[in-house]
Amino acid sequence: MKIEINDLRFIYPTGLEALQGISLIIESGEQVAIVGQNGAGKTTLVRHFNGLLQPTAGSILIGDWDTKITSVAKLASRVGYVFQNPDEQLFSKDVGTEVKFGPRNLGYSKDKTDELVKRALTLTELSDKTETNPYDLSPTWRKMVALASVISMDTPIVIFDEPTTGQDALSIARIAHVIAELRREGKTVVTITHDIDFCAENFERVIALSEGRILLDGVAANIFGQEEVLAQTFVDPPQLTRLGKKLGFKETVRNQEEFLNILRK
Amino acid sequence: MHERLSFFVKRDSALHPLNPLTKIVLALGIILVSIFSPWYWTSHVLLLVVIVPLVFIGKVATEYFTSALRLILPAAGFIFFMQAFFQPIGQTVIFNFWFLDITQESLLFAFRIATRITVMISAFTLFLLTTHPSELMSDLTRRGLPPQFAYVIISTLQILPQMQAKAQTIIAAQRSRGLDTESTFFKRIGSVVPLVSPLVFGSLVEVEERAIAIEARGFTSKKAKTSLYEISDRSSDKFIRWGLVIFVIISIVLKLWLS
Ligand SMILES: Nc1ncnc2c1ncn2[C@@H]1O[C@H](COP(=O)(O)OP(=O)(O)O)[C@@H](O)[C@H]1O
Numbered sequence: 384m385k386i387e388i389n390d391l392r393f394i395y396p397t398g399l400e401a402l403q404g405i406s407l408i409i410e411s412g413e414q415v416a417i418v419g420q421n422g423a424g425k426t427t428l429v430r431h432f433n434g435l436l437q438p439t440a441g442s443i444l445i446g447d448w449d450t451k452i453t454s455v456a457k458l459a460s461r462v463g464y465v466f467q468n469p470d471e472q473l474f475s476k477d478v479g480t481e482v483k484f485g486p487r488n489l490g491y492s493k494d495k496t497d498e499l500v501k502r503a504l505t506l507t508e509l510s511d512k513t514e515t516n517p518y519d520l521s522p523t524w525r526k527m528v529a530l531a532s533v534i535s536m537d538t539p540i541v542i543f544d545e546p547t548t549g550q551d552a553l554s555i556a557r558i559a560h561v562i563a564e565l566r567r568e569g570k571t572v573v574t575i576t577h578d579i580d581f582c583a584e585n586f587e588r589v590i591a592l593s594e595g596r597i598l599l600d601g602v603a604a605n606i607f608g609q610e611e612v613l614a615q616t617f618v619d620p621p622q623l624t625r626l627g628k629k630l631g632f633k634e635t636v637r638n639q640e641e642f643l644n645i646l647r648k
Numbered sequence: 649m650h651e652r653l654s655f656f657v658k659r660d661s662a663l664h665p666l667n668p669l670t671k672i673v674l675a676l677g678i679i680l681v682s683i684f685s686p687w688y689w690t691s692h693v694l695l696l697v698v699i700v701p702l703v704f705i706g707k708v709a710t711e712y713f714t715s716a717l718r719l720i721l722p723a724a725g726f727i728f729f730m731q732a733f734f735q736p737i738g739q740t741v742i743f744n745f746w747f748l749d750i751t752q753e754s755l756l757f758a759f760r761i762a763t764r765i766t767v768m769i770s771a772f773t774l775f776l777l778t779t780h781p782s783e784l785m786s787d788l789t790r791r792g793l794p795p796q797f798a799y800v801i802i803s804t805l806q807i808l809p810q811m812q813a814k815a816q817t818i819i820a821a822q823r824s825r826g827l828d829t830e831s832t833f834f835k836r837i838g839s840v841v842p843l844v845s846p847l848v849f850g851s852l853v854e855v856e857e858r859a860i861a862i863e864a865r866g867f868t869s870k871k872a873k874t875s876l877y878e879i880s881d882r883s884s885d886k887f888i889r890w891g892l893v894i895f896v897i898i899s900i901v902l903k904l905w906l907s
């Protein structure tokens with residue numbers, strides 16, 4: 384599903400203008416990473432997608448729904464949002480119930496709910512933990528429960544706010560796998576991330592925000608090539624990109640595969 | 649970003665750098681003098697000649713007068729009316745309402761009590777506006793207040809705004825999962841568990857982490873501790889404190905002597 388943002392401005396009650404005119408179109412089925420320094424306005428931006436925040440000026444369309452006149456509860460059927468800290472949303476006595484919460488709120492039939500829950504649990508490798516209390520799991524697994532509890536809502540758009548922060552390599556690989564699977568299903572995925580290597584390996588399109596404005600927006604390879612511009616928002620290109628540059632590669636490489644391809648040539 | 653619980657406003661004034669204990673003694677001194685002084689006009693004089701000028705010296709006039717309007721006026725007003733109506737003294741009836749008589753004497757009495765209350769709240773407001781709570785606690789700990797007590801006060805001041813922010817995030821997270829927090833009463837009742845349990849669990853976990861963190865830094869160690877901040881306590885501070893103590897003693901003596 385398509386996301387259309389027109390000249391979005393947002394001012395917090397404190398008077399801080401966190402978004403200063405953002406226009407953006409994210410096409411149906413696109414995988415987008417948002418990067419930028421702390422306080423750039425990334426979270427503020429994506430909280431507009433499901434109506435948690437209302438624009439001070441400008442508008443957001445989710446498909447054909449204007450977020451200004453659609454309730455958060457209704458938008459939840461189109462936009463799934465995985466918050467940064469799983470502990471701020473887990474409350475059930477076992478994983479199964481937790482993952483069922485979203486689809487039940489959306490009013491899906493029992494059969495459909497069961498099916499969606501099963502799929503979400505499989506995708507996040509939680510199938511053997513359905514009876515466990517989320518608070519008995521390690522933080523990395525709690526993160527997977529949070530992921531599963533949003534994926535089970537089967538929304539056409541899924542947002543991840545810093546999914547890899549504090550996760551170990553195995554967990555990051557699982558998150559990458561989930562995102563790849565969502566892509567295969569044709570979902571639109573928007574991910575905020577500070578993990579630039581994760582960004583390079585999993586996303587085609589990268590948007591760099593800085594102080595409430597879009598600094599760069601485009602194909603990952605192009606974005607990572609502009610080291611000086613990225614530095615304005617305190618983002619370093621991925622390690623392999625920088626290494627490639629030092630080695631004098633003509634093209635900007637993003638991941639191991641591209642790097643090795645050039646070496647082999 | 650979070651609303652603060654302390655009243656403190658940072659200003660560059662002559663009052664701010666005073667030692668916190670001096671400012672407490674100042675507030676208590678003003679209050680005690682106004683209570684013990686044998687003359688009814690002492691409170692008015694204290695208010696106009698001491699507190700109001702101090703408010704300007706401390707550069708917290710705007711904050712003082714807004715809180716005066718919001719807190720002091722209603723409190724003093726309430727006490728004024730209670731006393732004016734229900735104080736069974738005096739014969740000079742000015743005003744009669746149903747079975748309640750308002751006499752000149754009760755009116756005067758009410759006015760005095762209300763001024764005294766105003767003085768008390770004002771003195772304390774002035775103290776809170778110009779003293780940072782952690783500075784106060786560091787200073788009191790240095791003077792022998794148990795650090796556990798200081799910790800409870802300071803952490804409460806800090807935790808409440810944090811919990812408020814956390815509650816906001818939890819509400820946002822659950823609404824994103826389709827939780828209806830706005831429509832019917834029954835739906836709202838149903839949303840209590842998803843909203844409250846993460847808050848309670850999260851806060852318990854945080855309290856434990858805090859406890860471990862400060863313990864790891866030797867919080868319960870019996871050794872004398874050094875402080876990161878030097879809190880000045882100049883001889884002028886001591887002078888002011890002893891001066892105030894003398895004023896309080898004088899007003900007590902006068903009260904005993906004249907009555
Ligand atoms: N609830 C809030 N009230 C006031 N200001 C806020 C609030 N949330 C965030 N901000 C401010 O808005 C700016 C953007 O914040 P945010 O969108 O969280 O940044 P990011 O997610 O890119 O780190 C920051 O300067 C931040 O301090």
Ligand SMILES: [Mg+2]
Nearest residue numbers: 425426427544
């Ligand atoms: Mg953020």
